[in-house]
Amino acid sequence: MICIEHLYKIFGYGTVNEKLALQDVSLTMHPGEFITIIGSNGAGKSTLMNCLSGVEKTDHGNIFLNDINITKYPEHKRSRYIGRVFQDPMKGTAFDMTIEQNLAIAYNKDKFRGLQKGISKKEKAFFRERLSLLGMGLEDRMTQKVKLLSGGQRQALTLFMAILVNPKLLLLDEHTAALDPATAKKVLDLTDQFANSKDLCTMMITHNMSDALRHGTRTILMDSGRIIMDISGEEREKMTVEKLIEQFEIQNDRMLLK
């Protein structure tokens, strides 16, 4: 379970550029929940995720993961419980290393990194078997460098690396935004497949409102650093893109277009 309590984040405190990016955000996520997050540019969606993953320090409030207060944990320590996929396909993998080496780094997230072999035979076989689930033929390219992969393949690989060691929380920040529609669909399907796990909480930011309603179990709408809508269950099933726009006077061109 993830509990966010009264989270505040201020950028550039005391300067002319002072920006309250998160104001009093509270949210409780139960295991198995898959939240989609929508909101206009600058609403604070990425900031919320960055505060959860530890990329940004929060200015006020607490974050609990299974009743452990992780608010003060550094980013790399939180990563043991949190899987992430970035918008930029370049950010998720080490490009000059092979697919299997990347997987090994992700696989050893919660293990001690010493002078053991970087990747064992057993791990290779395991990765190969699991990679075939992606249906992208990556299992036959395990010793190739990641820089040779396409954007979609990289995002799929990053997603795979993110869930490899069963995280408690999966954070997806517009992870299909840089992909062509067909590849984006493929990666979204994989996301559904992976997120469908009893003890994983998933959060996905998207600018595509129909995707936001079609995928996941719960949808939140953010505006000026606040959560202004939080729907699930029946209420969510009845929601349509048109109603959303009408109800919240969403004026974002990028959102309307889709």
Add this chain to the structure above:
Amino acid sequence: MTITAILDSFELGLIYAILALGVFLSFRTLNTPDLTVDGSIVTGAAASAILCSTGHSPLVALLASFILASLAGAVTALLNIKLKIEPLLAGILVMLALYSLNLRLMGSRSNIALTQSNTLYKSFHAAVQSNYSSLILGIIILSIATLSLYFFLNTRLGFALRATGDNEYMVRASGVNSNLMKLLGLSLSNGFVGLAGGLLAQYQSYSDVQMGVGMVVIGLASVIVGETIFELFTKTVPLLIRLLAVSVGAILYRLALAFALSCGMPATDLKLISAVIVAIALSTGVMKDSFLKKKISFTSNSIKPAKDGESYDMH
């Protein structure tokens, strides 16, 4: 060029190869330009010289060279991590500070001669009784250094270190403390540089506080020359070959220098010659690109007639 000059170049090249391995670790693996090298190589030489000259074991002296120089690298890394000073500037600062510290280490003398003291090269020569003893010793030490670096880079820790140079976001998202990796990487890199300095002092029986000038450039040139040569043959060079390429680059550099000297350039022009060689080495990247472009335009020209008609096959 005389045989002796060639032999000397190889012997020195084998030592400079260790320096180049250190530079490879910072510039290539960690993707961090580290200028500490010009200072830390002297630290290595000074530590080695002072210990040998006071009758300590040459091997212990080399260990001290490695450790003291890696401490210098650690300071550079900490300046970068804790005080957010750019790596380039952090390296320059430490290099500057090391100038004074190296003088202190050498007991305020600007040079130490080891002509009367025991060194690894002397004892090895006494043991094998061969004209090639320095060459053999160099090969042994370089092999150990290259293989240990290779094995290290293939451990779990080594993977994390390599990935840090590639992509810090990914590394932190994988639960690795990227700052710790930078600290480890720069320490190790300068450790290798210090080892090279220590060996250099024992090989030349001489350590000089000025000897570090331009060393980082020489290391970088070796890395680039080696890479350029090997990339002509294959596109994806495996790690072990990349490490070996670095040594090839270092030896070629020494040979080029010896060749220039044998052509009658005075020894005082050594640094000038070095700079010219390095400039040529650095430009090989550009030259390779234009060479490849020519190749591509050539092949695309030759494809055209085939597309136009069957006449191409007739020729």
